[in-house]
Amino acid sequence: MKFSILTLFPEFFNCLIDYSIVGRAIKESIIELETVNIREFSENKHGQVDDYPYGGGPGMVMQVGPIYRSIESVRNDNSKVIYLSPKGKVLNQKKLIELSRENHLILLNGHYEGIDNRVVENYIDEEISIGDYVLTGAEIPSMVLIDGITRLIPGVLSSEESYSIESHYSGLLEYPQYTRPQRFNGLEVPEILLSGNHEKIRQYRIFQSIKLTLENRPDLIDKSKLTDIEKEYLKYLESERG
Structure with missing residues (x-):
């Protein structure tokens, strides 16, 4: 499984290299993580990738050109492009299981007031939200997706039982656990x-x-x-x- 992360803040994901199960999966080459800086696909010498919204309104909107070019730089016949957005369908365990069967996921991380909707309408396969709230950017939602998917990939955990008893996998929340002392x-x-x-x-x-x-x-x-x-x-x- 390969994750290509399109973001304005590629350094944000450096922590995953040494993070628990995800870090081990990277070291064992079960998953591959690459970050792509969307600013590198700007046609502006200052690396600008946003502009004022047509029709007016607050904030800035990420431009279609840099996003399109960043997607095309990593897309292949096996790629699935996901835009992490509060407008998407809410993520659940069923979706994580479905996505864990993909070969290549391209995760688009928006910022500001969002992205030019021509990207959503023409270059995105799926729009996913991690909950009914708004965050500064999509980097944390991308990490949630990567973590949730990685633990489902064969060879990452010691056995199927490691995740099959967990909350949401069976349709019920996991039972309470206890350990020593009694x-x-x-x-x-x-x-x-x-x-x-x-x-x-x-x-x-x-x-x-x-x-x-x-x-x-x-x-x-x-x-x-x-x-x-x-x-x-x-x-x-x-x-x-x-």
Whole structure:
């Protein structure tokens, strides 16, 4: 998997080289990261890539020319161009899994008041948002995308189980986790986790996932994926909430 990051701040991504799982994936050549400075494709001797918006309004807009040329400098037949934008569809685990199967992702990072919409209409394959809020630029959203995708690529984590139990992967939030010591400030680890009964522990964790999801993200629950006993437990929890 190759990530080509089109940005005004290429140095922003240097930290990824030594960052946890992503850094290891880079060192082991499982993923490749390249940054492209959009300013290098400006036709202005000062490297200017923005201008005032037609029709008036506050701020500046990134020009179509430098962005188009930066895209074309790295695009090939296997490329998918993604524009990180608050106007895009909100990122979720399903989308990360889908993108992890791509060979080459070009991540366009906008700034100022956005980019010339001719780029969006003609040179972008997909527009993605990481949430319903606005950030200064798209560098942090790009990092989110890179991190979320990289951990799904075969060979990056030790086994499929490492991510298959995590929040959102199965449609439920991950169950609570505990480690030593067993007792801290009078707070105990749930006794069932110490029982050694793996089947009971598995069922307990599923119930905890259902409970946590219902409390925090009920929109994620897909009843068609639950067993009969899990549906009964969900029904009980819903009745308890009134």
